[in-house]
Amino acid sequence: MRLHRLTVTAFGPFAGTQTVDFDRLAEAGLFLLHGATGAGKTSLLDAVCYALYGVVPGHRQGVSAQGEKLRSDHAAPGTRTSVTLDFTVSGRRLEITRQPPFVRAKKRGTGTTTEKALTTLRAHDPARGWTGLSRTHQEIGEEIRQLLGLSSEQFCQVVLLPQGQFARFLGADTADRALLLRQLFDTRRFFEIETHLRERKAETDEAVRHADSDLLALHHRIAQAAALPRDEVPGQPPAAGDPALPEFVLTHAALARAHARELLDIARLRHQGAEAAHHAASAAHDRVRELAALQRRYAEARARADALAAREPAHRADLDRLDAARRAGTVAPALDLRAAAATAHAEALAAERRLRAALPPEHAEADAAGLAEAARRQDEARGALASARRAEERLRELVRERDAVDREDRADAQARAEDEQWLDAWPERRAELRARVAGARDAATRAAELAGRAEPVARRLAAARRYGELAAEHTRAEAAEAEARARRDACRAVWLDAREARLDGIAAELAAQLTPGAPCAVCGATEHPAPAGRAARHTDRAAEDAAETAYRRAETAASEATAHARTLAAQRDAAAEAAGDTPLAALTTEKSALDRDLAAAHAEAARLTEALHAEERAEREHTRRAGAREAAVTRAAARTSAREALDAEEGRLRAEAAEARGGFASVADRARHLEGRARLLAEAAEAVRAVATTADRLKEADARLADAAFTARFDTPARAAAARLPEPEARELRARTEAHAREAHTVQLALAEHAVAEAAAQPPAAPGPAAAHARAAEAAARTAASAHDAARTRVTALRSLSATLAARVGELGPLRARHALVSGLADLATGSAKRNERKMRLESYVLAARLEQIAAAATTRLARMSQGRYTLVHSDDRAARGKLSGLGLHVVDAWTGRERDTASLSGGETFYVSLALALGLADVVTDEAGGVRLDTLFVDEGFGSLDEQTLDEVMDVLDGLRERERCVGIVSHVGELRRRVPAQLEVVKGRAGSAVRERGF
Helix, strand or coil, X not given: CEEEEEEEEEEXXXXXXXXXXXXXXXXXXXXXXXXXXCCCHHHHHHHHHHHHHCCCCHHHHHHCCCHHHHECCXXXXXXXXXXXXXXXXXXXXXXXXXXXXXXXXXXXXXXXXXXXXXXXXXXXXXXXXXXEEECCHHHHHHHHHHHHCCCHHHHHHHCCCEHHHHHHHHHCCHHHHHHHHHHHCCCHHHHHHHHHXXXXXXXXXXXXXXXXXXXXXXXXXXXXXXXCCHHHCCCXXXXXXXXXXXXXXXXXXXXXXHHHHHHHHHHHHHHHHHHHHHHHHHHHHHHHHHHHHHHHHHHHHHHHHHHHHHCHHHHHHHHHHHHHHHHHHHHHHHHHHHHHHHHHHHHHHHHHHHHHHHCCHHHCCCCHHHHHHHHHHHHHHHHCCHHHHHXXXXXXHHHHHHHHHHHHHHHHHHHHHHHXXXXXXXXXXXXXXXXXXXXXXXXXXXXXXXXXXXXXXXXXXXXXXXXXXXXXXXXXXXXXXXXXXXXXHHHHHHHHHHHHHHHHCHHHHHHHCCCCCCCCCCCCCCCCCCCCCCCCCCCCHHHHHHHHHHHHHHHHHHHHHHHHHHHHHHHHHHHHHHXXXXXXXXXXXXHHHHHHHHHHHHHHHCCHHHHHHHHHHHHHHHXXXXXXXXXXXXXXXXXXXXXXXXXXXHHHHHHHHHHHHCCCCCHHHHHHHHHHHHHHHHHHHHHHHHHHHHHHHHHHHHHHHHHHHHHCCCCCHHHHHHHCCCHHHHHHHHHHHHHHHHXXXXXXXXXXXXXXXXXXXXXXXXXXXXXXXXHHHHHHHHHHHHHHHHHHHHHHHHHHHHHHHHHHHHHHHHHHHHHHHHHHHHHHHHCCCCCCCCCCCHHHXXXXXXXXXXXXXXXXXXXXXXXXXXXXXXXXXXXXXCCCCCCEEEEEECCCCEEEEHHHCCHHHHHHHHHHHHHHHHHHHHHHCCCXXXXXXXXXXXHHHCCHHHHXXXXXXXXXXXXXXXXXXXXXXXXXXXXXXXXXEXXXXXXXXXXXXXXCC
16 A cells, blocks of 8 residues: 555644645655644554544544544634545555534524534545545445455554554553453464363263263162161262262162062052951951841841731721721712712802892793893893993093084194294394304404414514523623633643743753663764753643643633524524513514404304304294294194094984983993893803702702612712722832731741851850951951052162163263363363363464564564564463463564563564564555555654664664665654665644645655
8 A cells, every 4th residue: 555645734732734645755755744842743654544434543532523623623614624644555546535513603694503523535546546435434434445455454554654553562461461462363263262261161061960860869869768777778879070970879879779670579568468358357357247247137027027926906997997908999980970060050049049139020030031032121221221321421422522522622822822923133132143253253253363463473572582591691690601712721831931931941851751771762872971950940740731721621611602692693593483572561462462362252252153043943843933933833724624534423322222221320331231231141051941940950969879889889978988088198118018918928937047047046246356356367468558559669669760860971981082082172262271281372372473473573573673582482482371372572682692582672672563463464464465565654653762873773674664665754753874874754733723834855
């Protein structure tokens, strides 16, 4: 990569636009970048890094994302910060421009606005000139990284060559050295491999411990199930992780299974013997119990036979009563028939006497035929009154109809009078309702107009009030801003004075740090014949830092006060524009008047809906009343015609009813009288006929009863009736006689049974002792069965646990092998394995290889700088106290033939050794990045520590870097270099900002 041109504007200490022509500097090959401390030499290198990567190197990276921190404090407010770099990489000439975010004053109005960061990338074509490639930050950043092949950290190390870092790198411990190498070489994958192996080791270790814990748990379960005697227990099991644990638990399981099988055989034999004894005792007990039962049956049968003999007379009497009742049952139908005939005849005689007493005298002695003929004549007379009865009912309906017509007539007359009165007042009412609707509509229109006028007045009034408040706040803010600016200017003047005073006396400050025999930090000499004295106005660094801190605080306060005042001014101007030119009092009065008018208009407009509904209801009422009036006239004419027809019909019906009434109050009364006499005569005729019929039936029933009693061997029907039994009593007698017969049969069978007779002949049985012996034998058998089941369960459980244990032991072998493999790899990669003699981690090993390459590349130039005396070698010795191994650096001194620690080098030696290391690192990183050629290099500071001869050697090496048109820039303020390097780029500082000047061209 070759730099052509760098242009910076309002960047760092540069207030205006400064341009560095690297093509012109490249003609000399070697140029010097110098200037006073703080002038901005390093800022030019920052600009190169910022143009390429959008960040600045080192500790200044934290401010690169904020454009205000990159911006020059000396720049004019309207000048935007910008960095443009023209360079060639991989045969392509490119130009990149970066502008950080920019806070500027608004073009219209007051206040500030922030413009976004801008990045552009252009490519140069000899035929077409410059053409744009991209304006996207992400795309441009990715394009630069792919072209250079370097990250921002790598670029800062291999192109800018910060010597202070490499001097620290020489004397740093392995951890700090590893940190820098990690930044330059991506070794994260090796660290991730270490982490992965450690995690896998922890996982397999946990798996092995878990498996061992399972084995111990199974061992304890087997021990609990087996319950081995103390003298047969093999001892305490090994701890988890002991390789002897599987063999121990398998041996213990085998002993437990053998012991359990022996106990099972013993329990089986005991169980068989107890079962045989239990069967024998049970059989003996059954025989004794059976004999006792037979003897009890015989005694019970004899007692029942004696009881039957005592009840035999009563049983014979029950049998005689049942026989008489059976014979009386054949006479029962005739008895029932005769009783029913007698009852019916008595009832017929009573009814005849009652009805004849109620008959008129002329019919009191008539027979059944005469009574029936008289009833028929009464029915015929009642039928002749049917037409007169209907006429009488119609007369009652006519009265009701006339009453209804009269009520309708009166109601219609009253309603018609009300309708006439309402309709007469309708024109005035309609005019009033329409006036209310029109007034409400006008009010609604007026309310909408007033609301439209009130809203802008309200906004202007609020803006006018806000303007007054903001104007007062802005006045106070302006005063605070002026005070803050004055304080900032005063603090800045104090700081600049303190800085100039310290620079004027810096030699005295450095001289105060000199001690006899120690090298000077500037010239490296160990003798100090004439140290500078302290000036009268000397200021130390603490006073300068305090003044700068006070200035920074005052500057921050001034910026905040300015931003606050600008914000208030913008808000005040916006409020003034919104309020207009009308005074606040006039706006208040106008707003109050509009509010009153609007409230009145809203109140009146709110009655529009009510007025419309009232008008609609009145229209519907007018239509209803007009129709009702016409309908009433029509109904009145119809009622007049109906009343005339009712009068004519009433006269005809009254004449017909009067003729049919006779001496009764109404035709209906006469009809009911005739109907009652006909019914009485018909009932009397029927009663006369019933008396004759029931008398004949009674005679026939007496004859049949006499025949039935004789047939059933009864002397008279009365004795047959006395022998009859009620069904419940008969059922009870039959049950008692049948139970007596069954009991006699049962007792006879029991006494005749052979086994019972034999048992009665034997001595009395004693089942109690036999039962006790059987229970004792049963308890012994249950105990033996329980012991046998427990032994069998123990054998089954131990067999299952042993199978599980064997499976776990089988799984543990491959698991231990895998753990040993993973653990060995992890220990080897992390440096804790015994065979890793140097205790070097995998990442350290890779970094050590890179460091060895860097040392080899640095030695090529170091030999020339030291005239062959020093060689830089890499050491992979084991580090002490847990530090990283493999990252040691030593210097081999050819004069003594021994290795020296880098800390023993002098200041000048440290400088050129670190320079050689930086150049070697640049070569290795460049090769790592794909071999991108770096045609422009910068060496930053450190030349003041070299003597004249060593400086010549270093300059020869740097001059050798110019081969093949390479450009090398030396950044230093050492005066000797100004004589040795003709091409110079000077950075001059001033109160208005720094500037770049070219010299020696």
